[in-house]
Amino acid sequence: MKKPERPADLSAQIAQSIRDAIVGGRLLVGDRLPSESELAEQFSVSRPTVREALKRLAAQNLIRTQRGATGGAFVNHLSYAEAHNQQITTSTLLLSMNAISFDVACEARYALERACAPLAAARRTRAQLDTLRAEIGIQSRPRLTDEAFCASDVTFHRALVDAAGNPVLSYQLAGAVEAMQPLMNMITFSARSRDIILGLHTEIADALEHRDPAGTDSALLELESYTRNLARSLLAPRAAHS
């Protein structure tokens, strides 16, 4: 059923070959790859072709290049921050290109957030609580734009996720939460909506402060159902759009 082995571009092949070497551990973090000329000779291609392959890898943050005498391409240490960014752009595109409904994205997001609620209740630090309170303070400002409100919302929920104290969870979830921001930005929040959300945010922060997993969970559940209902009522009329 699949296409009969159309040989890919040379640059793609070379990129895959080097990628395999990195993933397979034959090239370690910090290692320097052979120079472009040497690679060209090894793979029996020209330098521009090698360069295209290297650019592909650079786009995935797998390598970084340095100019100069001792320069070259080095296997990059993929930091959480870089991985975050990649995940956010991928997730954002995925959501925007596949006509994901707000409802489905919202369900996924709150399912994931509730997954780390118990961990957050057990491990939250003072500093993380302060962040939550600070964002609540921002969200209660009367003249805040919708965009700023959403941005603060993202920060709040990221802090909530970070409070779980598991970097892998933070990485996975930050992508999901931030990717939803464009969708959230489509919603205009009335003063009354903001009050309700603010109340639930406060409830969450209180529950975390008292290390109360059940309270955190129920507040998140309420927040989810309120957000989804709000979106349904606001977005329903414009559903016939592309």
Added chain:
Amino acid sequence: MKKPERPADLSAQIAQSIRDAIVGGRLLVGDRLPSESELAEQFSVSRPTVREALKRLAAQNLIRTQRGATGGAFVNHLSYAEAHNQQITTSTLLLSMNAISFDVACEARYALERACAPLAAARRTRAQLDTLRAEIGIQSRPRLTDEAFCASDVTFHRALVDAAGNPVLSYQLAGAVEAMQPLMNMITFSARSRDIILGLHTEIADALEHRDPAGTDSALLELESYTRNLARSLLAPRAAHS
């Protein structure tokens, strides 16, 4: 504190410029970009430089290229499958390069899986149940290698996640689950361990069949604690390694 605005490579700038156009909606899915020569003229650079920029975008699955008279670079429709692959490679690298402990990764994974357990219990289809049962059948074969056992485990858990019926969740979680496989492969499973895991898998499948969220959750919880204890006892002696 940040580096003083070192201007990036031309190819990186051009790639970013086109990326912005795609993310910002000025280029829509299916749109054809100008030809390489035209782009070279627009950005006042040479064709190889444009090509390096395009390869960067191609590496992120943002565009796809076609040869021939009506060929060119087209804005790609980012499918779930492609997004999956990207996420898996990113997650795998992240885990391997940051010396994530098995324990932390495991905690994250089961937290996420438990998040979709209630949804799966409510929505699982007959076909998904059959997949779960089939994998349980595979896992009960006596002469299965550890790798095959782990691979089947991944399939089982992916089916569990898919049963939640939320593509966004599936996308996020499949990455997390598959990225853990290299870590899982470091564990050797005794016959007794396999029996226990198999029993818990059966328990999960049964609970899903009866649409029992609590049962699913408790089985997953037990599986998590068993897996983490198993890993602790097996991997602890070799902790002083790199």
Added chain:
DNA sequence: GTTTCTTCATATGTCTGACATTTAGGATTT
């Protein structure tokens, strides 16, 4: 008139060779 074949224009894929720029380290000078 319709179908089939050929030709052609156009675009990507690749190669060659060159020059520009950055950078570390050695050679030279003070």
Added chain:
DNA sequence: AAATCCTAAATGTCAGACATATGAAGAAAC
């Protein structure tokens, strides 16, 4: 001994050329 200059090596960029794939227009056959 220290500061400076020089050089070599590597990436970054350019120009032009040829190879190859592919859809479309035009020509030939029915």
